[in-house]
Structure formats: C-alpha cells, structure tokens
Amino acid sequence: MFYTVTLSLLEGFLTTVKLFALTLVFALPLGLIISFGSMNRLPVVRLPIRFLIWIVRGTPLLLQLLIIYYGPGIILKMNVWGSGDEGRFLAALVAFVVNYACYFSEIYRGGIQSIPVGQYEAGQVLGMTRTQIFRRIILLQVIKRIVPPMSNEIITLVKDTSLARVIAVYEIIWSGQAFIKSAGIIWPLFYTGVFYLVFSGLLTVLFHTIEKKLGFFR
Amino acid sequence: MALLEVQGIKKNFGHIEVLSDISFSMDAGQAVSIIGSSGSGKTTLLRCLNFLEKPDGGTITVHGEKLFDASDSTRVSEADIRRKRLHFGLVFQSFNLFPQYTALENVMLAPQLAAKERGTYRQEEAQIRTQAKELLGQMGLSDRTENYPHQLSGGQCQRVAIARALAMKPDILCFDEPTSALDPELTGEVLRVIRGLADQHTTMIIVTHEMAFAREVADYVIFMDGGHILEQGTPREVIDNPTKERTKQFLAGYSRDGA
Ligand SMILES: Nc1ncnc2c1ncn2[C@@H]1O[C@H](COP(=O)(O)OP(=O)(O)OP(=O)(O)O)[C@@H](O)[C@H]1O
Numbered sequence: 001m002f003y004t005v006t007l008s009l010l011e012g013f014l015t016t017v018k019l020f021a022l023t024l025v026f027a028l029p030l031g032l033i034i035s036f037g038s039m040n041r042l043p044v045v046r047l048p049i050r051f052l053i054w055i056v057r058g059t060p061l062l063l064q065l066l067i068i069y070y071g072p073g074i075i076l077k078m079n080v081w082g083s084g085d086e087g088r089f090l091a092a093l094v095a096f097v098v099n100y101a102c103y104f105s106e107i108y109r110g111g112i113q114s115i116p117v118g119q120y121e122a123g124q125v126l127g128m129t130r131t132q133i134f135r136r137i138i139l140l141q142v143i144k145r146i147v148p149p150m151s152n153e154i155i156t157l158v159k160d161t162s163l164a165r166v167i168a169v170y171e172i173i174w175s176g177q178a179f180i181k182s183a184g185i186i187w188p189l190f191y192t193g194v195f196y197l198v199f200s201g202l203l204t205v206l207f208h209t210i211e212k213k214l215g216f217f218r
Numbered sequence: 219m220a221l222l223e224v225q226g227i228k229k230n231f232g233h234i235e236v237l238s239d240i241s242f243s244m245d246a247g248q249a250v251s252i253i254g255s256s257g258s259g260k261t262t263l264l265r266c267l268n269f270l271e272k273p274d275g276g277t278i279t280v281h282g283e284k285l286f287d288a289s290d291s292t293r294v295s296e297a298d299i300r301r302k303r304l305h306f307g308l309v310f311q312s313f314n315l316f317p318q319y320t321a322l323e324n325v326m327l328a329p330q331l332a333a334k335e336r337g338t339y340r341q342e343e344a345q346i347r348t349q350a351k352e353l354l355g356q357m358g359l360s361d362r363t364e365n366y367p368h369q370l371s372g373g374q375c376q377r378v379a380i381a382r383a384l385a386m387k388p389d390i391l392c393f394d395e396p397t398s399a400l401d402p403e404l405t406g407e408v409l410r411v412i413r414g415l416a417d418q419h420t421t422m423i424i425v426t427h428e429m430a431f432a433r434e435v436a437d438y439v440i441f442m443d444g445g446h447i448l449e450q451g452t453p454r455e456v457i458d459n460p461t462k463e464r465t466k467q468f469l470a471g472y473s474r475d476g477a
C-alpha cells in the first residue's frame with residue numbers, strides 16, 4: 001500500500017514541480033519588466049501597472065485562479081484554455097505567473113531603489129553608459145539584496161501550488177486526497193507534507209549557498 | 219588661454235536659486251580651492267561641471283571648446299555628454315566605490331569599458347592593469363589592491379576613489395570635501411596624497427573645509443556664499459586678507475576652532 005501511495009503521490013508531485021518551475025521561468029523575467037514599468041517616469045505607463053499590482057496583491061490567489069479559469073468562458077462565451085487537464089494546467093500557470101510576477105516586481109523595485117544614487121553617479125562621472133552602469137555596477141548589488149526576500153517568496157510558491165486544485169489541477173494534495181474516497185485512508189494526505197518539506201529543504205540549502213557566494217562583498 | 223572657463227553659471231532648484239552668476243577661470247596645473255559655508259552651492263557647482271546637474275544659465279569652456287552653453291537649445295545626446303564629462307573627474311565625499319569589486323577592479327573598470335567600446339581591449343588590457351597598479355601605488359595602496367571596499371578604512375577607500383578618478387585621465391579633477399566623511403586620524407593620509415598631486419601640478423578643484431590645507435595647497439581660492447562668489451584670489455588675498463565682511467566672519471569661525 002505504502003508503495004502504491006508513494007507512486008501516486010509522486011505523480012501528483014510531478015505536476016506540482018512542473019507548475020512551480022514554469023511559474024518561476026516566466027514570472028522571474030516578467031517581474032523585472034513589471035518593476036521597470038512601475039518605476040517609469042511616465043504616469044501613463046506607471047499608473048496602470050501600479051493598479052495591476054494593487055489588484056493582484058490585494059486579492060486572494062485562490063480567487064484569481066477561479067477568475068482566470070472561468071472568467072473568459074463567462075465573458076467571451078468561449079473556452080480560451082483548451083479542454084481537459086492541459087487546459088486547466090495552462091489556466092493555473094497563467095494565474096500563478098501573473099500573481100508571482102507582481103510580487104517579484106515589488107521585490108525587484110525595492111532592491112533597485114535601495115541602491116544609493118552615488119553608485120549611479122560614480123559610474124556616470126567615469127563616462128559609463130546607462131546600460132554599463134546597470135549591468136556592471138547595479139545588477140549584482142540588487143541581486144545580493146533581493147536573495148533573502150526572493151527565497152521567502154519562492155518557498156511560499158512551493159506551497160501555493162496546492163491552490164491549483166480548485167480548478168482541478170491534479171497536483172500532490174489532490175493525489176493524496178483521492179485516497180480518502182477510493183480507499184478510506186487519510187494518511188496519504190498527511191504524507192504529502194513530507195514531499196513539501198524535502199522540496200523546500202532543498203531550496204533552502206540552495207538559497208543559503210547563493211547567499212554565501214554573494215557574501216564576498218557588502 | 220585658460221584651461222577652464224566658467225561664465226555666468228546659474229542653477230535653480232524649483233524657485234530657489236542655488237547658483238547665481240558663477241564665473242571663474244583656471245589654468246592647467248593649478249589647484250583651485252572652493253570654500254564657503256554649508257549650503258552655499260559648492261557641491262552643486264562641482265556637479266554642474268561634471269554634468270550631474272544641468273545649469274540653467276552660463277557656459278563651461280575647456281581648452282577653448284564650449285562644453286556647455288545654456289543658451290544653445292539643441293539637444294545634446296547622451297554619448298556627447300559622456301564624452302564631455304570625461305574632461306572632468308569627481309571624487310565624492312562618500313567615496314562611492316563599487317562594493318563588489320576589489321580596489322584594483324574599481325580602478326580598472328571604467329578604462330576597461332572604454333577600451334571595449336573602442337574595440338581595443340585586447341591591446342590595452344595589460345596596460346590598463348599596469349596603470350591601475352601604478353595609481354594605487356602612488357596612493358600608497360600597493361598592498362591593498364586585492365581588497366574589497368568593506369575591508370578598507372575610510373581613508374583607504376577615498377584613496378582608491380582618487381586613483382579610480384585619475385585612471386580616466388581627466389583634465390580637471392574635482393574633489394567634494396574629500397575628507398569630511400573621515401575620522402580626523404584618516405584625514406591626514408588623504409590630504410597627503412592630494413598634496414602629492416598638487417606637487418605634480420595636477421589640475422584640481424578642491425571643495426574643502428580644511429582651511430590650513432586650502433591655504434597651503436591652493437594656487438587660487440574661491441569663497442562662495444549664498445550661491446555667489448564673494449571673493450576670489452590667491453590664498454594670501456582671500457584667506458589671510460579678506461576684504462568682505464562675510465568672508466572675515468566665515469574665516470573667524472575657523473580660527474576659533476583652531477583649524
Ligand atoms: N537636488 C536638490 N534639490 C533641491 N535643492 C537642492 C538640491 N541639491 C542641493 N539643493 C540646495 O542647494 C543649496 C546648495 O547646496 P550644495 O549642496 O551645493 O551646498 P554646499 O555648499 O555643497 O554645502 P555643504 O558644505 O553642506 O556641502 C542648498 O540650499 C541645498 O539645500
């Protein structure tokens with residue numbers, strides 16, 4: 001029984017990891033673009049983006065999942081997500097990417113704005129271009145500052161993926177829960193916690209390593 | 219012909235006039251010292267020379283080339299500003315070293331990027347390194363080249379910053395209160411290297427509150443007050459025999475401190 005449960009949970013866990021990894025792949029760069037937008041000098045660019053960030057951070061991710069999955073069908077009267085498992089996974093992915101990109105963008109913005117102007121000015125008076133200043137001076141300092149809040153957010157994402165089951169994405173909690181109905185046992189659901197712990201444990205070690213690597217400067 | 223000619227520079231921040239009609243000139247090899255009370259516009263003037271602020275009026279001419287002319291409304295490209303500001307170097311009060319680079323890397327970075335842009339990095343690489351090491355040696359930091367800024371004292375940081383500015387070979391090196399952020403014991407070592415530069419006839423503009431140092435090193439002293447130049451002349455004229463009441467008042471504050 002333990003073997004069967006483990007196999008079944010692993011299958012769900014695969015979906016969890018897939019959702020997690022794809023969310024990062026898209027949300028990390030998108031967040032950077034959003035953060036630049038939220039710092040833009042032009043109000044026509046800055047304000048709509050600040051508005052989006054407010055909406056996304058001000059409402060539950062659970063609700064966003066439902067709206068993104070069911071919304072287009074209700075408003076446009078058509079299924080934009082395609083049918084079956086893949087359609088639901090895609091909808092969940094979009095919801096996660098938008099949500100996490102907004103959170104990441106605020107972390108990036110905090111990081112970028114915490115770099116003293118003197119760093120930019122020192123580069124300027126040495127004749128560097130804006131791009132050179134960002135790439136050669138600012139970027140690494142920003143990365144160093146955002147690693148701790150980013151690692152927090154990313155570990156939260158590991159656990160947040162479980163919300164995807166409200167639109168029937170078969171992630172690990174779903175797999176665990178299925179045994180209640182099919183076999184009348186609840187321990188597989190509790191057993192899912194082990195998978196989360198191992199995964200977030202690995203991530204913690206990874207982020208700790210990165211922090212140590214960046215410890216050579218202050 | 220004067221190396222630098224500043225004519226009628228004006229700068230407003232909102233409604234406040236921070237610089238009004240600043241004019242002076244200096245020759246190559248001279249050290250000019252700018253003194254004046256807090257808020258008189260000394261930093262703003264240096265920032266204008268380094269194109270960190272755009273003056274609202276006046277002209278800046280170096281080697282007879284008009285680098286800035288407020289009455290000329292044609293847009294200046296970023297590339298142009300970059301080229302023009304390289305006539306000047308700036309040493310900040312707060313050093314502003316790049317924390318992720320060693321002392322040597324801090325000095326080499328800008329020359330390296332410039333060489334890469336010219337497409338001559340390969341040929342110049344070794345020479346840039348040698349020059350950076352020489353400059354750090356001249357600053358008395360030969361044994362500190364591989365240290366990161368957080369491993370250096372304030373005085374050492376400021377000397378790295380001076381080497382970094384010199385590496386771009388500016389015509390005129392500006393210092394904005396280079397020792398104000400330092401403990402008194404560390405002030406001496408920084409003043410010593412600036413004095414060394416003056417002995418080699420490096421063209422410099424030094425904003426400082428160290429009156430004794432200004433008197434000793436400067437060929438020319440400018441006293442600023444409320445955005446104006448109140449007096450300018452040799453140290454003997456301005457510091458030892460000021461004519462204006464305001465200058466006497468300002469200097470009296472220093473002799474009381476025993477500075
Ligand atoms: N970016 C700015 N915006 C508005 N006002 C400014 C700005 N920068 C400087 N000022 C004002 O301009 C005046 C001159 O400032 P500045 O820093 O040039 O003086 P300073 O002579 O360097 O003084 P200190 O000896 O304290 O360094 C001050 O009244 C200051 O408040």
Ligand SMILES: [Mg+2]
Nearest residue numbers: 260261262394
């Ligand atoms: Mg100042």
